[in-house]
Amino acid sequence: MSKHTLCPIMFAGTGSDVGKSVVAAAFCRIFLQDGYRPAPFKAQNMALNSYATPDGLEIGRAQAVQAEAAGIPCSTDMNPILLKPTSDRVCQVVLNGKVAGNKSAADYFNGTDRDRLRKEVHAAFDRLRAEFNPIVIEGAGSIAEVNLRSRDLVNMPMAQYAKAAVILVADIDRGGVIASVYGTMMLLSEEERKLVKGIIINKFRGDISLFTDGVKIIEELCRVPVLGVIPYFKDIHIEAEDSVMLDLKSRSAIDGKVNVVVVLLRHMSNFTDFDVLERDERVHLFYSNNVEEIAKADIIIIPGTKSTLADLYELRKNGVASAIIRAYRDGKTVVGICGGYQMLGMEVCDPHHVEGKIDALPGLGLLPVRTTMQGEKVTKQVTFTFGGGKAECKGYEIHMGETEITASNASTLNILADGSTDGVQVDNRCFGTYIHGILDNAVVIDHLLTPYLSQLETRTFDYNEFKEEQYNKLAAHIRQHVSMEKVYEILDVRYEI
Template structure:
């Protein structure tokens, strides 16, 4: 009988409890101990996707966790990815590839059928690892979603993986959250839980000693530690739009403004700009005007270009953007934002919404046609204006063409990408990840009169190392490894 690969699952009392960050930090901590560690999340919901070398899509958090583990991202690290397109529907990616579009009710009915794909991917990830660190989704306390669950206890039981529950003390009520989670789990689910931890604590952790005692008395679960708030964690790429308020404070007067589209996607494109001391990156919430003092407006990527174009107009941002351009301001569209800048967007087959053609913002002389073949590719090339090298990825439906495409933003091999207006102040490109390249970002900012000395990759690596140090200090990592290794006995007892 083959001994199962050690594995540990971090579930949470709620969404945004810090599960992604905890797994990333533990990945870096364990790889520094000499273990070959791999991250895994069976089901994720995010419009911040990463592209893998084989042309698939996974959630951004798993790409960051793979980086923390010093592994290339794989589609099997996140076999089911839901990308919301409306309030009740999402595009579903299975093992990296577009699987279709489902409404919320359809997904609930069909999710159990995805378990074989999930277990297949988990087996592939575990095959080459010394230990697998698994991130849950949402909370196991959402027992209304228990039937057919593939994301929390349903997966833990199917794969026989022990669980640690993370409680988010920042939101308050963490004792009740953990005790309530224990209460609503059924017996088989409780048997998978081997301990709990407290995350995002502010202040003297000794003040929570009685709280730990109370939680253990109420649940029978041992405490594995209390993790204080770590500011450096905000330097890691965020996955959820709820994290956009984490932008670093800046005293700079050089404002780069980003309208927060309803289906904003791949907004981690802008993380490096948010770290620049000479830049004040402002995410403009719905209902607020785009600041008139902005030097640059960036229209970000979108999971629903046509829907977000309508949303942009409903906020009056189209008027603000037109005024910004008239004042001589710079405007950059990324992917879906690039498509919005053109004269029209045609969707004859209803791929992005209702079939038809809509008028774009008319600030670039291009037209876009939505097509069913999706481009998901890692690319490298050259910035045409400065000769700076660029690296990134494409992840989009649709193709754009027109007179302004004669002035591309970048070349990818022999292929031009993007378009620039005759005056050069309005630009658009399909390429995500441009700003992670220090040479390109420095050249681009220099064109705006902004000096840059930021070494972005070094900052991210330093943040991952700081996070690993932090968790080693405040968690019983040795015990967590022992729990992961106990999976062998868990499987034997289940046999």
């Protein structure tokens, strides 16, 4: 079946966390199902969750998820600018997948290089548009931040450049949805309002028929059609973009399952590493920095972090470091991933002050390794074998620092496809690795859970199969509640299924 070229579609928001990322992922899967070749795009993303592309560059995790939903490998063109907060006022700027330096918010938004960044963003979009159809664009935050209009790279100026059909997404669960939609529309310029072709009301709870009058009011006020009202869902699981979602996670252990605690760090990054454990019915996953709750866990995982030394200092200060050491001595399993791996070693040094003012701190001393922070970031996808096995595993690395083994009798954890090694283990209850996504591999999960499964009889969890099922469920959910016929009319293409 031949397919028409669709104009780009942008999902913009009345605010942050209204569901733009998930809606964009849904449409990536829908367009794929309908025979198109979609690709996601977000000009500028701010997140600590990131991902390594196949060519060893770094992008926001949300665009990697959307690319997965679209059935294509991710690339930096999908997210040319990534801002990774290192403090409340400073971000690491990643441009086209490579670190371009650290900047304060004032320097970044008021700097003289906005025109250069805009050209980079436009060039990335043009490369995508030449290869894919349609481009599914995600906005950032609210499109009504008129004080930022002249410096904006990601919302309406991007829509104008792309000649995109803008769909405004609003979160009704927060309340005041009519005011937020109407207020957003009224704060746009006349030229910008012309680009808004539809409205989606997201996260509705209860009987949708009760909002029929609300839909009519919005359409009359804004003179833009409401394309659908999407019910809130809890039974579809898509990897979250922002750490705000951690607020919804469990904070304590329970009986009857293998309890796995992820140590809650102030600068925690890449918490999507643990989505597979959260979905595994054998496991109860929770997040905590409470020493009493940590003591109840069977398995303790120290996750990645944007500031290893600052978080290591905090763990020592609040007693969590001692609790982890004590738990290991009591027979519990302790695992470190990326920054967590560095913390489990003998010492973490930062002689060049890559992270901050701290020169060095002793680690937890559970692994015979020593880490020195380096200025150049490692970003790459990897294929490896785990723990001396033969099964092919996959993951990715994003880290700064070199870790050396300090004991001759230490065992290497992973053998990479190029013959190099990663990580170290002292026994079956303690290991560390730089590889994010290591837990997405069933052989690793089985190794981790085996000591605790004598009373459980469930099959090995296939995470890739699970994710595909979730993308398809999400697409079906959106199709049920959004008029795809109207969407295709807006994109100036015959409705072909």
